[in-house]
Amino acid sequence: MFKYIKNDLPASIVVFFVALPLCLGIALASGAPLFSGLIAGIVGGIIVGSLSGSQIGVSGPAAGLAAIVLTAIGTLGGYQNFLVAVVLGGIIQIVFGLLKAGVIAYYFPSSVIKGMLTGIGIIIILKQIPHFFGYDSDPEGDFAFFQVDGENTFSEIINSINYISPGATIIAIVALAILILWDRVLSKKAKIFQLIQGPLVAVVLGILYYVFTKGNSTWGISSEHLVSVPVPDGLDSFGTLLSFPNFSVIGNPDIWITAFTVALVASLETLLCVEATDKLDPQKRVTPTNRELLAQGVGNTVSGMIGGLPVTQVIVRSSANIQSGGRTKASAIIHGFFLLISVLLIPTLLNMIPLSVLAAVLFIVGYKLAKPSLFKTMYQLGWKQFIPFVVTVVGIVFTDLLIGIGLGLGVGIVVILIKSYQNSHFLHIEEKGNGTNRMKMTLAEEVTFINKGAILKELDRIPENSYLELDVRKTRYLDNDIIEILEDFSSKAKNRNIDIKLISERGEVENPPSYIEFFNLRPKKTA
Incomplete structure (x- = not known):
């Protein structure tokens, strides 16, 4: 596991600085104690990270669950009661893993997964713009369009224009410049710039700037625009920040409903993320999804037991x-x-990190997820890829993660139905002459009721005095609806002087008297 420590250690520092404000922000958006977000981040890193089969996935509190948590805390009568649902939700996820439910991850189209990554990249950038300019004291953890404070993504950006903090903006611009310089130039010059990551340098400069400008009414950074980690009085008082589940309410049906909701949503978000991170992985490794559900289930059980978020x-x-x-x-x-x-050791130092510097770090993350070149690439792949991709992106930006993915998946299914409608058969006009049109229609391998309209439309177009060869040799499944269409067409064909030759695996039949009887007598497909 430590073979690539020279790569993993610098990366872990960057992830730490990204995760810290998100853990706090999601806790705030969830209406939970701030420390619960940090507990979830610690559990997600150490416990889930150890058990997971993913080599590059990182777990922690999820923005997509914030609205569920916020509602459940009120409905269930307090945070300690909600923790019971988290523990039970983790156990349910373990059951999902044992039942091999991870296979669901493989049924999401690539265009939707790419749209999810791009949409999240755009959301990251949009949500961090207010922090970049030193506006909005709440760390943004909620990635939904409509925020818990009544604002939305774009109104928050517009409001930030009127409340720009000069100090926060200056250090954010400097940090962003350092990050770009580090990524584009310095990291390619010497190994030292690969070991010491740009985000670490940016954060250190941010802390120094805060220290040297503290108390300056113009250039200083006010406390609400800094990271806000709960500070225990000492190691002895650390335990007072923990919450524990109230198992006396385990018989409440609402607890179980919430537990199933948490388990389902958390499992779905995890499986979608697994699919996405596997696509981003330069090594192209494949995460075992069932093992991931087991790891997440253990993580949620432990997190709930010690007061953490899902x-x-x-x-x-x-x-x-x-x-x-x-x-x-x-x-x-x-x-x-x-x-x-x-x-445990340096909460006071963490509380000197400007949120605007962390916003600059997330700008780079968001841009790499939502590069403009990706839109061009998806467009070049054709409308069947581009439309579900765009719908997913727009849906995530203007609603939330799960709704956006659902919209993209819905459009993807519609695209499949359209292509199935179009590809049910192939009609070839072999020759025309002497008043007779000779045609050949070959049916697809599987023809269902979805294809009724296309086949019926094609049959109705066949002119009088035609000779039609109907080839079903490649067809392995023929829906009864299609057989009925052929039966009805047979009657019309006699009146329009259309002769039909049915070509099947059993031979050729001229003008079969009954298609229903013929196809019902066909031998069943063997295993």
Whole structure:
């Protein structure tokens, strides 16, 4: 696991700086104690990272669950009652893994997965613009279009124009310049610039800037625009920040409904992220999805037992890990230890990091996920790829992650139905002459009721005095609806002087008297 530590250690530092504000922001958006987000990040890194079969995926609290958590805490009568649902949800995920439910991940089209990555990249950039300019004291963890404070993605950006903080903006611009310079130039010059990552340098400069400008009314950065980690009085008081589940409410049906909801949504988000990160992985490794569900289930059970939010594999942290050169699961595990050690030993130092600097780090992550060149590539692949891709991107930006993916998947299914409608048969006009049209129609391997319209339309177009060869030798499944269409057409054909030759595996039949009887007598396909 530590074979590529020179790659994984710098990557883990970047993931740590990305994960820290997101853990706090998601906890805030969920209406949960701030420390619960950090617990989930620690569990997701150390425990899930150790058990997972993914080499580059990173787990932690999920933005997609924030709305569910916020509602459930109120409905169930408090956070400790909700923790029971988290524990049960983890156990249900373990059952999902044992039942091999991870196969669901393979049924999402590539265009939708690419749209998900691009949409998340755009959302990351849009959500971080206010922080870049030193506006909005709440760390953004909620990736939905409509925010918990009543604003939406674009109104928040517009509001930030009127409340620009000069100090936060200046250090953000400097940090962004350092990150671009590091990525494009310095990292290619010497190994030292590969070991010491640009985000670490940007964060250190941000802390120094805060220290030297503290108290300056114009150029200083106010406390609400800094990372806000709970600071225990000492190691002895650390336990007071933990919450524990109230198992006395385990018989409440609402607890079980919430547990199933958490398990289903967390499993779906994890499987989608697994599919996406596998596509981003330069090594093209394949994550065992059932093992991932087991790892996530254990992680959620542990997180719930000690007061943490539900965890899933998270695309933002995972993509930051990949882009920073992470090679094995060591980077995810080390980032979890960094979260734990920093919360225990240096929470005061963490609270000096400007959010605008972290926004600059996330700008780079978002841009690499949503490169403009990808839109051109998807367009060149044709409308069957481009439309589901664009719908997924727009859906994620203007609604939320799961709705956007659902819209993209729905469009993808419609595209499949359209192509199935078009590809049900092949009609070839062999020759015309002497008042007779000779035609040959070959049916596809599987023809269902979806293809009724296309076949019926083609049969109705056949002119009078024609000779039609109907070839079903390649057809392995013929829906009864299609057989009925052929039966009806046979009656019309006699009136229009159309002769039909049916060509099948059993031979050729001229003008069969009954298609229903003929196809019902066909031998069944053997295994």
